[in-house]
Amino acid sequence: MTHLPLPTVSLTPERGALPRAGGRVDALLRIEVGVPGVERNREAVTLALVIDRSGSMGGEPLAYAKRAAQQALTVLQPGDAVAVVAFDNHVGVVVPTVVVHDDLSAVHEAIEHIGVGGSTALHAGWVEGLTQALELEHASGMARVVLLSDGCANVGETRSEAIAADVAKAFADHGVSTSAVGLGAHFDERLMSAISTAGGGTFTFVETPQQLPELFETEIASLSSLRGRNVRLAFDGAAARFVAAGGGARLDAGRIGFPDLVGGMPRDVLVTIELDAHSALPPLRLSWDDTYTGAHETLDVTLDLPLLDPDALAARAVDPAVAAAQRRHAYADAVGRVEPLVRGGRFDDAEREINSLRAQVDSWPADASRDESLRDLAQLLERSRARDHAMSAKVAHRMKYHLDMDVGSSKRASMLDAERGLRSAKQAYRQAASSTSRPARTTDASAGRTPMRPARTVHQAEVAHQGGGTTRLEVVIGDITQQTADAIVNPSNRGLFGTAGVDGAVHAMGGPELTAACRAIGGIDYGQATVTPGFRLAATHVIHTTTPRWRGGDGGELATLERAYAACLDAARRLRVHTLAIPAIGTGAFRYPLDQATAVAVAAVVAAVTKHEVPAVVRFVVLDEGLANTYARELDAALAAV
Numbered sequence: 126m127t128h129l130p131l132p133t134v135s136l137t138p139e140r141g142a143l144p145r146a147g148g149r150v151d152a153l154l155r156i157e158v159g160v161p162g163v164e165r166n167r168e169a170v171t172l173a174l175v176i177d178r179s180g181s182m183g184g185e186p187l188a189y190a191k192r193a194a195q196q197a198l199t200v201l202q203p204g205d206a207v208a209v210v211a212f213d214n215h216v217g218v219v220v221p222t223v224v225v226h227d228d229l230s231a232v233h234e235a236i237e238h239i240g241v242g243g244s245t246a247l248h249a250g251w252v253e254g255l256t257q258a259l260e261l262e263h264a265s266g267m268a269r270v271v272l273l274s275d276g277c278a279n280v281g282e283t284r285s286e287a288i289a290a291d292v293a294k295a296f297a298d299h300g301v302s303t304s305a306v307g308l309g310a311h312f313d314e315r316l317m318s319a320i321s322t323a324g325g326g327t328f329t330f331v332e333t334p335q336q337l338p339e340l341f342e343t344e345i346a347s348l349s350s351l352r353g354r355n356v357r358l359a360f361d362g363a364a365a366r367f368v369a370a371g372g373g374a375r376l377d378a379g380r381i382g383f384p385d386l387v388g389g390m391p392r393d394v395l396v397t398i399e400l401d402a403h404s405a406l407p408p409l410r411l412s413w414d415d416t417y418t419g420a421h422e423t424l425d426v427t428l429d430l431p432l433l434d435p436d437a438l439a440a441r442a443v444d445p446a447v448a449a450a451q452r453r454h455a456y457a458d459a460v461g462r463v464e465p466l467v468r469g470g471r472f473d474d475a476e477r478e479i480n481s482l483r484a485q486v487d488s489w490p491a492d493a494s495r496d497e498s499l500r501d502l503a504q505l506l507e508r509s510r511a512r513d514h515a516m517s518a519k520v521a522h523r524m525k526y527h528l529d530m531d532v533g534s535s536k537r538a539s540m541l542d543a544e545r546g547l548r549s550a551k552q553a554y555r556q557a558a559s560s561t562s563r564p565a566r567t568t569d570a571s572a573g574r575t576p577m578r579p580a581r582t583v584h585q586a587e588v589a590h591q592g593g594g595t596t597r598l599e600v601v602i603g604d605i606t607q608q609t610a611d612a613i614v615n616p617s618n619r620g621l622f623g624t625a626g627v628d629g630a631v632h633a634m635g636g637p638e639l640t641a642a643c644r645a646i647g648g649i650d651y652g653q654a655t656v657t658p659g660f661r662l663a664a665t666h667v668i669h670t671t672t673p674r675w676r677g678g679d680g681g682e683l684a685t686l687e688r689a690y691a692a693c694l695d696a697a698r699r700l701r702v703h704t705l706a707i708p709a710i711g712t713g714a715f716r717y718p719l720d721q722a723t724a725v726a727v728a729a730v731v732a733a734v735t736k737h738e739v740p741a742v743v744r745f746v747v748l749d750e751g752l753a754n755t756y757a758r759e760l761d762a763a764l765a766a767v
Contacts, residue, residue, distance in 0.1 A: 129418070130159035132386060134358070134411055134426045138398075140441035145432040147402030149368065153447045154381075154396050158352050160388035161417065170267050170348045171206040171222070172197060175254035176236075177274035177308075179213040179245040186309035187241055189331050190273040193306060194236050197271070197341040201225045208257035209235060212250030213242030214280045222260035247278035248288050251303070251320075252622055258301045259625035259714075267348045267416065268301045269326060271341075276305070276313035276320075282644070285316045291620045293323035294648065298618035299625075299714070300354065300674065302326045302385075304344060310515045314522040325354075325385060328526055330519055346387075353386035353413030353422070355676070361425065362407025369397035371454055373530040384530065386413055393531055395450040406430055414676055421677035445490075452489060456482065456498065457528035463505070464525060467517035472509050475517070479506045580607065580746070584757035586764055588734050596734040599744045600756045601706075606634040608746060611702035612666040613659070614693050616710040619671050620648050621655075626713045636661040643669065652688030654696045664706070668696045675716045683725055686711055690729035698739045705740040709747050709756075719755060727759045731767065 139151045174194045178187060194209060201207060202225065209220035209232065219235050254270040282288060292303045303324025305317035308331055321328035327347065329340060359380040360366060366379040372394040375382040383392055400406070409426040433441075459482055466475035483502050489495040501524045508517040580603025587595045605613055605627060615631040618624070621643035623632030632640050635657075642657040649655050654670040670689040675682055689710060697705045710726065711717035730743050745756050 129161055129415075130388075132156060132158040132353070132411060132413070132424060134409055134424070136406075136409070136428055136430075137444050137447055138430060139443055139447045140438055141444055142431045142433045142438055142441060143398075143400055143406060144438055145403060145434050147400050147404065149397055149399050151447060151451065152396055152398055153444070153450045154358070154370075154394045155391055156356070156358070156383060156386065156394075156411065157391035158386055158388055160350055169204045169206070170201065170269070170345060171208075171258050171260075172201065172344075173208045173210065173222070173254040173258040173268070173270045174236075175210045175212070175250050175270055175272045175274075176219075176239060177213075177245060177247065177250065177272075178211045178239055178242045179275075179277075180241060180243055181245065181275050181277050181311065182309065183241040186275055186312075187239070189308050189337070190306075191236050191239060193273055193331065193337050193340060195233055196337045197344070198225075198229045198232060200342050200345045201229075203227065206260075207232065208254070208260070210250055210253045210257060211239045212246050212253070214244035214246050215242075216246060216249045216253045218253065218257065222257045244280045245274075245278050246280040247272075247274060247276065248282035248291070249280070250274075251288070251292070252624075255295050255299070255301055255303075255622060256624045256629065259299060259629070267351055268299075269344065269348055270295075270301060270303045270324070271306065271326075271344060272303060272317075272320065273306045273308060274317070275309045275311055276307060276317040277311065278313075278316070285313075285319055287647075288316065289319040289323040290648075291622070292320050294618060294620035295622065295624075296323065296325045298620070298671065298674065302348075304328070306331060306340070307519065310519075312519070314519045318522065318526050322526075322530070328523070330523060347385070347390075350388035350390070351385055351416050352388050353415055356383035356386050356411070356413045357381065358383065358409060358411050360407045361410045364401045364404035364407050366399050367396055368399045371395045371457075371529070393450060395447075395454050403432075405432065421679060449490075449494070452485075453494065453528065456486065457525060459485075460521060460525045460528060464518060464521035467505075467509055467514065467521055470512075470514060472512055472517075475509050476506060479509065580604065583750070583753045584760065586760055588731060588764065588767070590734070590738050591736055592738065594738050596738070596740065597742045598730065598734070598760060599742065600753050600760065601744050601746050602748070602750065602753050603746050604630075605706060605708045605746045606630050607663060608706040608744065609663045610704040610706040610744065611664065611740070612656075612668050612697055612700060612705050613662070613664040613746075614705070614707040614710065615667050615669045616708060616713075616715075617643075617669045617671050619650060621646060621669055621671075627708050631662070631667060634662050635659060635667065639667065652685045652692060654689065654692035656696055656700065666700055666702065668693045668705075670710065672711050672715060672717075674714075675711065675718070678721075682711075682717065683721060686717065686722060686725050687729050690726060691733065694730065694733040694737075694740075698737055702740050704742040704744065706744040706746050709745070709752060712752075719752060723752075723755050723759045727756065727763045731760075731763045735767065 135155045137153045176190045205225045208222040211217050211219050220232050258268040258270055295301050304326030305321040305328050307317045318328040367381050370376045370381050373384050374394045406428050411424045415422045463478050486498045505520045580601050582599050582601050584600040586598050589595050617628045623640050638660040646655050651673050654668050657667050659665050659667050670693050672686050672689050712722050747753050
């Protein structure tokens, strides 16, 4: 990872030492990473702005949404990409995904002409935003959907838990995050914060136009400075384990999962450690998917902390940083108790709780966290005294969210300072020295690909069944959506969204009936398969399957890919299909190594058709000559070994 700063991990026990007798101890865990040097181009950003234009957004909320979208354009740089989607009870693409150049006046004008409409198909609008965000997934960069809405979904999918689940699947399967910006006095803050939490984005609400410039500068900074995803930390040894974690972290079987690792934005988490008696602390192992190297990285951290007897440990003072984290944790819990009070109209009870919190916070040491908390409490008290149910609940909910996710104003300021400083340094660097920039992105999603010609068979072989008879295996260069077959396989995602790549093409050719059938199914897990009719496709059936993204192979990706092929072949047997067409699953946006993915595909198919008579024909459909030759070689080798 040349020229890239390594993350750092620190662990501060409550009293600066660990109990020799073992047991549980609170500690403050901090993970941070610097921003890359000036010689590194920042990652290109794809931003899909999804604007709610429903009737409930009329007036100030829609005006703010349009201003926010236009403000977003000012912080994008050449090479970034942007799309604009608007929805009411129908969804429209105002600006299809376009690469940013110097003149964005046409995009500004298109946003300005968005007018108020009818009902709120929020989920469908988000899905179109996801589709647009994935249009350029063949190019490097980070993608985010930003939903600007009052969150009052009333058309199509309206269940909060289902919407959040789809957002989470998009984040896990495609790496596209989702942020939610609440607008107006009546937006559903619980839905909007659930969307942002599930989607790895941010949640905020806009009360004044003055908030807009920093809002999108923060969004862009959190993407362009993004260093790691799927951040995990665990002890590399059995003598210690994490048993509790706060600050937006997730605890699973002793391992902590963190929000994204962003340059210049430290992550602080109050944790509880359980330590075996008379045991030194094992090393910590940090792992993450690095957005710069494209690899799954690990870092081992050895911590040298003293072991003390009970009396010596009790004699030590509590570390100030740990004490502050404990105060913030207790404060967040107390803020969480205020929200149901104001939501239920119990304003007198809420005001007593708020005044008690103000007294507590006023006694804290003077710092940015104290100042922010006092400002928030003053605003909450003002709303409560005005008997404003809606805004009181929104302020309390936002406060609780920021505390839980450890994204207070001081942390955001730290990230923005780092981003602004790096931006200034880069400008000076470019003026002082020449540097090689990466190739410009293109708006043509098919750029660099060989134009499709009529399908042609380049290789075929026969496989004998154990009970007699044969299955013909073919390698075909062509378009899977054009295959005349009893069934084709569609490599989708867990939400069956029909977004981009082969999945998007299958949905586009299958028509809205196919998309509706997938929405009725709801989703599948990795390695599973489900079936829909082909509708407007040439194929009678579509077998949908999904695999995780390739993350180096240590997460069982190839085993899951093998299960996916087996599930598709099992579905084909149940359907009694004669001809099955299969693309190269996982080798596109999910970036499975071609040689390994091909080996799994051929081995799984040969093993299945050796045992069963159905299908009679299995067709491997690939896009180019090189991949076809790889399949042919692998097929010959597999059959020679049978």
